[in-house]
Amino acid sequence: MVYGIPLEWYLIVAAALFCIGGYGVLARRSAVATLMGVELMLNAININLVAFWRYLEPPGTTGQAFALFVYAVAAAEAAVGLALIIAVWRTHNTVVLKDLDMLQG
Amino acid sequence: MEFLKDLIINIGQWFVALLADAGLPDIWVQVITLGVGAFTLALVPLATPFLLILYERKVVARIADRLGLNNSAYGGPYGLLQVPDDAIKMFTKEDSVPATADRWVFNSAPVVCVTVAVLIWGVIPLGPGVIGSDLSIGIFYILSLGAGSVVAVLMAGWGSNNEYSLAAALCGVATLISREIPLVLSVMAVVMVVGSFSMPDIIAAQDQYAWFLFAMPWTALIFLASILSEPGRRPFETVKADSEVVAGYFTAYSKFGMFYLAEFMNQLAMSILFATLFLGGWRGPFVEQIPILGTVLWLAIKTLFVMSVIQLLHYSLPRLRTDQILAVTWKFLTPLALVNICVLALAGKTLPPNAGPWTRTLAFLAANIGMTLVVLPILAARDRAARRRQEQIRRAAQPSSRKHK
Amino acid sequence: MLNQFAFIGFLLIVALILGAATPILARLVRPQKAIPRKLEMDECDMRTHGETWVEFKAQYYTLVIVFLLFDVAAVFLLPWALAYNTLELYTAIEVIAFILMLLGGLVYLWRKGALEWL
Amino acid sequence: MTLQQILFLIFSAITLIAALMVVTRRNLCHAALFMVLSFFGVAGLYVLLEAPFLAGVQVFIYVGGISTLIIFAIVLTRDVVDPTLPPHNRQWIAGALVMALLCSVLIWTVLGYQWTTTTPGQVPADSIARLGTILVDPEGFLLPFEVTSVLLFAVLIGAITIARER
The missing domain is CATH 1.20.120.1200 (NADH-ubiquinone/plastoquinone oxidoreductase chain 6, subunit NuoJ)
Structure with a gap:
C-alpha cells in the first residue's frame, strides 16, 4: 500500500472509467463523441499501467515507458480519427455514425 | 540586522514557531503554513501589476512621445492613482452577460485564466530558498500549464456564443499552440545542459557555467520569441489585437479586467522565467551574504530588464498577421529549435568527458556561432528570392494597371 | 513527493477562491440596469446574424494536428534531455535520427504547401 | 481514513x-x-x-x-x-447493460485476486532520468522509441493529407 491506498482502488477506478468510456463509444450518435469515449478508455489503461508500475516495480521504468507509448498511440489515433471525421464531414456533411453506411451497398 | 539578512525565510520560520508555540498539532501547523504561504505567494502576481502597469504606461508614453499619466485628470501626483482608479472602475462596472451566452462556461473562463496564471508562480524561485515548491518536474510543470490557458481561451470564445469571439479564439489558440513547440524545445536545450527540471538547479548550473544567454544565444532567442504571444505582445500578438479585432476572444465580456490581469501576470511570469533560465535568476554579487538582495535587487532588475525589452518590442514593432505568425513559428522557429537540439547534443558529447564547465560553455557557444553562420545565409537567400518574386509580380502587374487608368 | 505537491494544491485552491471571489464581490456593488438591447450579442453595433456559425477554415484544424504530433515528440525527448549528461554519444545520434524523421515530415508538408495556413 | x-x-x-x-x-x-x-x-x-x-x-x-x-x-x-435529437443512438440501453456487466465482472475479478503481498518500495529520485535512459537504450526501448518517430511521421503526413482542403 502506498499512502494507505490499496492497489485495488486504482484498478476499480480504472475499470469504471474504462466502462464509462466504452458506453460512450457504444451509445453516442456523434463520431466525435465516440472518439472522446475512446480517449477515456485509453486513460483508464494508463491508470492501470502507472498503478502497476508504482505497486509492483517502482525502481523499474517499464510501466512509465508503456504509458508514454500509450500516449503516443492515443495522440496518433485522435489525429487520424478526427482527420477522417473532418474528411467525411466535408464530403457528406454529417458526423452521425448511423448515416455513414455507404459501404453497406 | 541578522534578521534582515534573510528576511523572507526568517519570517516563515518565525510564523511556524509562533504556531507551534500556540500548541497546535503538527498537521495543523503544516496546513496553516502552507495555506498562508500559498496566499502570500498568490498575492505577489496579483498585486505587482499595480506597479508594473504604471511603469508600462510611462514607458509607452516615452516611446510614443505623447502625454502620459502625469496629465491624467484623476491620476494624482505622477499618475500614481491612475491604476487604482482603473481597478475601482473595473470592479464597479456593470457586468452584462449576453443573453445567448453559455452562462457557466462564460463566467468560469476568466477564473480559469487567472487560476492558471497564478499557478505558474508555484515553482518560480524568487530568492535563495524562497520558492513555492521545488517540484522535481519544475519547468515542465510550467510548460504543461500552458495547456490550461489554451482551454481558458477556448472557453471564453465558446461561452460568448458570438461568431467574432469564437473566430478570434480559434485564431488565438492557433498562435498559442504554435509557440508551444519552440518553447518546449528551447527549454529542452536548457534541461539537457543542466540535467534537471528543477528551477533552483537551473539557477545553480548557471553559476557553474556562464549565464545561458551567453552560452546558448540561439536558445534564448527562440525562447524570447515564443514567450511573446502568451501575454499578447507584438510582433506575435493576435491573441488579442486591440485595434484589429476589438478584444479578440473576450469581446463579449463587459468586464475584461480579469483577462487583463491574467495577461499582465503572464507577462511578469514569463519575464521572470526568462531571467531565471537565461540570466542567472536571483544570483548576483553579495547574494550569499545578504540573501534578500537576490529577490529585491537582482531578480527585480533582471525581470524589469526583460520586461522593458518585451515592451520595447511591443510598442515599436508592427503586428504580424496570424498566418505570418504561424509561418514564423512553423517555418523558422520550430525547425531551428529542432536543429538547435541536434547541434547542442553533438557539441556536448564530442567533448572529452572530463571537460570543465568553461570548456563546455565555449563549445556550446562555438556551436551557436556555427549555427548562425549557416542560418543567416539561408535566411538571406530566402529573403532575396522573396524579393525577386515580388519584383516579378510588380513588373507583371504594372502595364495592365496603367491600361485601366 | 506528495509534500512538494501539497503547496501546489493549496495554491490551486487559493487561486480558485481569489479568481472566483472578485466577480462575486463585484456583483454586490455594481449597478444592474440590464435592458434587452444591452444583452444582445453584437460587436461594434453589428448584430450577429442567426445562429453562431461561421465556416471556419479547416486549415486551423490541420495546424492542431501538427501541433499535437510535435507535442508527443517533445514529450518523448524530454526524459532523454534530462538524462543527457549521463548518456553516451550514440544516444545523441539515436535522438538526432528521431528528430530528423520529424523534420523530414515537416519539410515534406512544407513542400506540399500544407504549411500555408490561410 | x-x-x-x-x-x-x-x-x-x-x-x-x-x-x-x-x-x-x-x-x-x-x-x-x-x-x-x-x-x-x-x-x-x-x-x-x-x-x-x-x-x-x-x-x-x-x-x-x-x-x-x-x-x-x-x-x-x-x-x-x-x-x-437525443445524444445517444438506439443501442444505448444495450450498451449500458453490457458495460455495467463488464464493469461488475472487472471489479469482481480485481477484488478476488491477491495483488500485492509486500509493501512496494520507494520511487527513486532519478525516476525520470532512468526513463530517459531506458528509452534510448538498445537493451531497453530503443526500437519502440524509433518506431514512434516513424509513427509520428506517418500520422503527420497521413492525417494532414486526409484533413486538408484541396
Whole structure:
C-alpha cells in the first residue's frame, strides 16, 4: 500500500472509467463523441499501467515507458480519427455514425 | 540586522514557531503554513501589476512621445492613482452577460485564466530558498500549464456564443499552440545542459557555467520569441489585437479586467522565467551574504530588464498577421529549435568527458556561432528570392494597371 | 513527493477562491440596469446574424494536428534531455535520427504547401 | 481514513463524474470541457502514484493537444448535429447493460485476486532520468522509441493529407 491506498482502488477506478468510456463509444450518435469515449478508455489503461508500475516495480521504468507509448498511440489515433471525421464531414456533411453506411451497398 | 539578512525565510520560520508555540498539532501547523504561504505567494502576481502597469504606461508614453499619466485628470501626483482608479472602475462596472451566452462556461473562463496564471508562480524561485515548491518536474510543470490557458481561451470564445469571439479564439489558440513547440524545445536545450527540471538547479548550473544567454544565444532567442504571444505582445500578438479585432476572444465580456490581469501576470511570469533560465535568476554579487538582495535587487532588475525589452518590442514593432505568425513559428522557429537540439547534443558529447564547465560553455557557444553562420545565409537567400518574386509580380502587374487608368 | 505537491494544491485552491471571489464581490456593488438591447450579442453595433456559425477554415484544424504530433515528440525527448549528461554519444545520434524523421515530415508538408495556413 | 485516501477519493470522484458527464451531455462542447476536467482528475491520480512526470504529460498532451483537437473538431462540425435529437443512438440501453456487466465482472475479478503481498518500495529520485535512459537504450526501448518517430511521421503526413482542403 502506498499512502494507505490499496492497489485495488486504482484498478476499480480504472475499470469504471474504462466502462464509462466504452458506453460512450457504444451509445453516442456523434463520431466525435465516440472518439472522446475512446480517449477515456485509453486513460483508464494508463491508470492501470502507472498503478502497476508504482505497486509492483517502482525502481523499474517499464510501466512509465508503456504509458508514454500509450500516449503516443492515443495522440496518433485522435489525429487520424478526427482527420477522417473532418474528411467525411466535408464530403457528406454529417458526423452521425448511423448515416455513414455507404459501404453497406 | 541578522534578521534582515534573510528576511523572507526568517519570517516563515518565525510564523511556524509562533504556531507551534500556540500548541497546535503538527498537521495543523503544516496546513496553516502552507495555506498562508500559498496566499502570500498568490498575492505577489496579483498585486505587482499595480506597479508594473504604471511603469508600462510611462514607458509607452516615452516611446510614443505623447502625454502620459502625469496629465491624467484623476491620476494624482505622477499618475500614481491612475491604476487604482482603473481597478475601482473595473470592479464597479456593470457586468452584462449576453443573453445567448453559455452562462457557466462564460463566467468560469476568466477564473480559469487567472487560476492558471497564478499557478505558474508555484515553482518560480524568487530568492535563495524562497520558492513555492521545488517540484522535481519544475519547468515542465510550467510548460504543461500552458495547456490550461489554451482551454481558458477556448472557453471564453465558446461561452460568448458570438461568431467574432469564437473566430478570434480559434485564431488565438492557433498562435498559442504554435509557440508551444519552440518553447518546449528551447527549454529542452536548457534541461539537457543542466540535467534537471528543477528551477533552483537551473539557477545553480548557471553559476557553474556562464549565464545561458551567453552560452546558448540561439536558445534564448527562440525562447524570447515564443514567450511573446502568451501575454499578447507584438510582433506575435493576435491573441488579442486591440485595434484589429476589438478584444479578440473576450469581446463579449463587459468586464475584461480579469483577462487583463491574467495577461499582465503572464507577462511578469514569463519575464521572470526568462531571467531565471537565461540570466542567472536571483544570483548576483553579495547574494550569499545578504540573501534578500537576490529577490529585491537582482531578480527585480533582471525581470524589469526583460520586461522593458518585451515592451520595447511591443510598442515599436508592427503586428504580424496570424498566418505570418504561424509561418514564423512553423517555418523558422520550430525547425531551428529542432536543429538547435541536434547541434547542442553533438557539441556536448564530442567533448572529452572530463571537460570543465568553461570548456563546455565555449563549445556550446562555438556551436551557436556555427549555427548562425549557416542560418543567416539561408535566411538571406530566402529573403532575396522573396524579393525577386515580388519584383516579378510588380513588373507583371504594372502595364495592365496603367491600361485601366 | 506528495509534500512538494501539497503547496501546489493549496495554491490551486487559493487561486480558485481569489479568481472566483472578485466577480462575486463585484456583483454586490455594481449597478444592474440590464435592458434587452444591452444583452444582445453584437460587436461594434453589428448584430450577429442567426445562429453562431461561421465556416471556419479547416486549415486551423490541420495546424492542431501538427501541433499535437510535435507535442508527443517533445514529450518523448524530454526524459532523454534530462538524462543527457549521463548518456553516451550514440544516444545523441539515436535522438538526432528521431528528430530528423520529424523534420523530414515537416519539410515534406512544407513542400506540399500544407504549411500555408490561410 | 488518511488524508491521502481522501485525496484519492476526491480525484477519482472528479474523474468518474466528469467522465459520466462526457458520455451523457447533449451539448458536445460541454462534454469536451468535462473531458478536460476528467483528464485533470487522472493527473491528480498520477501525482498520488508518485509519477509527477506522467501527470505533467497527461496535462500537456491530453489537455493541451487532444482536447484542443477535439474542441476544434466540435466547433468545425457543430452545425451538422441536430440538437433536438437525443445524444445517444438506439443501442444505448444495450450498451449500458453490457458495460455495467463488464464493469461488475472487472471489479469482481480485481477484488478476488491477491495483488500485492509486500509493501512496494520507494520511487527513486532519478525516476525520470532512468526513463530517459531506458528509452534510448538498445537493451531497453530503443526500437519502440524509433518506431514512434516513424509513427509520428506517418500520422503527420497521413492525417494532414486526409484533413486538408484541396
